[in-house]
Amino acid sequence: MENKPKKQRSYLNLFIRRLLSMKEDKAPEEETIASIKAGIDFRGANLWILIFAIFVASLGLNTNSAAVIIGAMLISPLMGPIVGMGLGVGIYDFELLKRAFRSFATATIFSVLTATFYFAITPINEAQSELLARTSPTIYDVLIALFGGLAGIVALCSTGQRGGNVIPGVAIATAIMPPLCTTGFGLATGNWLYAAGAFYLYLINSIFIALATFVGVNILDFKKKVFVDKQREKRVKHIIITIAVLTMLPSALLTYTLVREDIFMSKVNNFVTQVVTSDQTQVITKKADYRTKEIRLVTIGEEIAEKELERMRSQMERFGLKDVKLSIVQGTKNLSTNELKSMLNDPAVKQADKSAQLLANEQERGDRLQKELDFYKATEQQAQSVSAEMATLFPEAARVSISRTISYTVGDSTKKDSLTLVSLTLKEKLSAQNREKMEEWLKARLKAQNMKLIVGTKIENNKK
Numbered sequence: 342m343e344n345k346p347k348k349q350r351s352y353l354n355l356f357i358r359r360l361l362s363m364k365e366d367k368a369p370e371e372e373t374i375a376s377i378k379a380g381i382d383f384r385g386a387n388l389w390i391l392i393f394a395i396f397v398a399s400l401g402l403n404t405n406s407a408a409v410i411i412g413a414m415l416i417s418p419l420m421g422p423i424v425g426m427g428l429g430v431g432i433y434d435f436e437l438l439k440r441a442f443r444s445f446a447t448a449t450i451f452s453v454l455t456a457t458f459y460f461a462i463t464p465i466n467e468a469q470s471e472l473l474a475r476t477s478p479t480i481y482d483v484l485i486a487l488f489g490g491l492a493g494i495v496a497l498c499s500t501g502q503r504g505g506n507v508i509p510g511v512a513i514a515t516a517i518m519p520p521l522c523t524t525g526f527g528l529a530t531g532n533w534l535y536a537a538g539a540f541y542l543y544l545i546n547s548i549f550i551a552l553a554t555f556v557g558v559n560i561l562d563f564k565k566k567v568f569v570d571k572q573r574e575k576r577v578k579h580i581i582i583t584i585a586v587l588t589m590l591p592s593a594l595l596t597y598t599l600v601r602e603d604i605f606m607s608k609v610n611n612f613v614t615q616v617v618t619s620d621q622t623q624v625i626t627k628k629a630d631y632r633t634k635e636i637r638l639v640t641i642g643e644e645i646a647e648k649e650l651e652r653m654r655s656q657m658e659r660f661g662l663k664d665v666k667l668s669i670v671q672g673t674k675n676l677s678t679n680e681l682k683s684m685l686n687d688p689a690v691k692q693a694d695k696s697a698q699l700l701a702n703e704q705e706r707g708d709r710l711q712k713e714l715d716f717y718k719a720t721e722q723q724a725q726s727v728s729a730e731m732a733t734l735f736p737e738a739a740r741v742s743i744s745r746t747i748s749y750t751v752g753d754s755t756k757k758d759s760l761t762l763v764s765l766t767l768k769e770k771l772s773a774q775n776r777e778k779m780e781e782w783l784k785a786r787l788k789a790q791n792m793k794l795i796v797g798t799k800i801e802n803n804k805k
Contacts, residue, residue: 370563373498377428378437380421383444383451387418391448394418395455399522403465414513419448423517423547424493427554430584434566435577438584445547449521453540456525480599482516486546489515490553498561515546545595605631612660613638616653617669634665644671720745727786735779740766740797743787761789766797 383391394417401409422444429438493511520543527536567574609629613636618624621643628637645653654667724743731738742764750756763783771779776796784792 367498367561374428374432374563377421377424377497380418381425381437381441381444383418383422383447387421388447388451390416390418392451392455394518395452395522395525396459398518399456399459399463399525402519402522402526403460403463410519411513414516414518417518419452419517420493420511420550422448423550424490424497424554427490427494427551428558428563430551430581431555431558432563432565433574433578433581435581438581449543452518452521453524453528456522457528458525459522460526460529480596480603482542483545483549483596483599486515486549487553490550491557493550494554494557494561498557511550515550517543517546517550520546602631605629608661609636612636612657612662616656616660636662636665636667637670638668639670641671645669716745723787727783730786734782735771735775737767737769737771737775738765739768745789758791761787761792762795763787763792764795764797771796 394413397416398410398413401407401411401413422441425441426438426445429435429441489511520539523539524536524543527533527539606629609627613624613627617638617640622640622645623642624638624640626639629635650669653669657663657665657667720743724741727743728741731741744762744764746760746762747757748760765779776794780792780794783794784790
């Protein structure tokens with residue numbers, strides 16, 4: 342009886358291993374390596390496709406169109422040399438690594454030059470939200486690149502897949518192209534921080550995709566390149582291991598730093614939302630520096646008293662911000678000229694202002710439409726009431742409809758007047774005296790001095 346749980350566990354382990362095993366799906370290594378090598382080189386058609394894809398992506402970023410950016414990423418052949426570098430390191434193929442790196446450098450240079458050229462000539466030079474999203478790496482970018490790269494190498498190594506929909510999906514998820522275009526935007530507009538941040542994001546994405554490929558080929562147990570000259574083999578291995586370590590150590594450090602920064606920013610956001618922001622006080626700009634442990638806020642609305650500021654600072658420890666310095670600038674009058682200019686020129690603030698303006702326009706449009714709807718509802722209710730009263734006062738009437746319109750003087754569109762139209766259908770002839778009475782009653786009832794009564798054709802009673 343004691344062996345029964347052990348047998349069950351062994352069966353479960355065997356089932357899981359079979360379920361996750363790639364032996365049946367794994368393509369011959371030679372085919373996989375040949376397939377990856379075929380997509381490495383950038384010359385001729387491949388290079389032109391990349392250039393046009395960069396133009397498309399730049400247009401998408403410029404017009405803030407996510408659909409266009411996704412389309413450009415589907416076109417782009419940038420994944421080839423990145424996967425090639427990871428494969429070269431994984432199988433100790435130094436020649437493949439050099440070839441892939443040359444192609445990667447070529448693709449990067451042409452992409453940045455193309456994007457810079459586009460943003461230098463385009464009349465639209467405002468940083469849209471799609472551009473702003475590509476100016477600095479986060480831990481999520483690292484994780485997406487890592488898991489996306491793993492999905493890509495598994496797909497490339499599987500029979501019947503050869504990338505399929507997976508490689509384009511990896512290109513979209515990891516978003517390699519947009520940071521290159523944002524780098525071009527930064528260079529074209531002289532915004533070096535944007536250019537540096539975006540290029541850094543591009544390098545991080547590329548490194549972690551290559552790292553995922555390296556991990557993948559080792560997990561899948563790819564055969565290492567065999568050298569006739571053992572001395573050369575030893576030297577090549579040392580070079581590749583050195584390159585891998587020099588690449589991975591900064592990446593590991595960056596990942597650790599990004600995780601700490603994200604945790605810090607999450608704490609800051611919670612603190613600002615729960616403690617600082619209120620119905621009377623709104624935070625318009627927020628700058629938090631993880632390295633210097635400082636938070637600087639610019640607020641508008643009701644002035645925060647010194648006692649309230651001290652209370653806010655005392656709350657910081659509760660949010661894990663014990664040694665962080667908090668400074669609040671209340672209103673723009675306390676800002677220096679340079680700070681105010683910087684704030685007004687901050688693309689994030691501009692984007693927020695634009696969004697607020699759009700929201701205000703939509704609100705105004707909604708209010709206008711609501712007024713029109715209320716007007717038509719009121720007219721409809723008025724027509725119902727008039728119809729009921731008319732049945733008693735003027736039994737000759739069969740149907741009545743009321744509408745309000747604008748009348749213009751022909752030849753002079755500036756002269757206009759509101760006009761109430763009453764259309765009346767009779768059951769029997771209406772005397773001139775009763776018609777006059779009806780008109781006076783309608784004007785008083787509808788509170789419309791400028792009214793036009795239109796009497797329709799008499800309805801004959803149907804008699805069998």
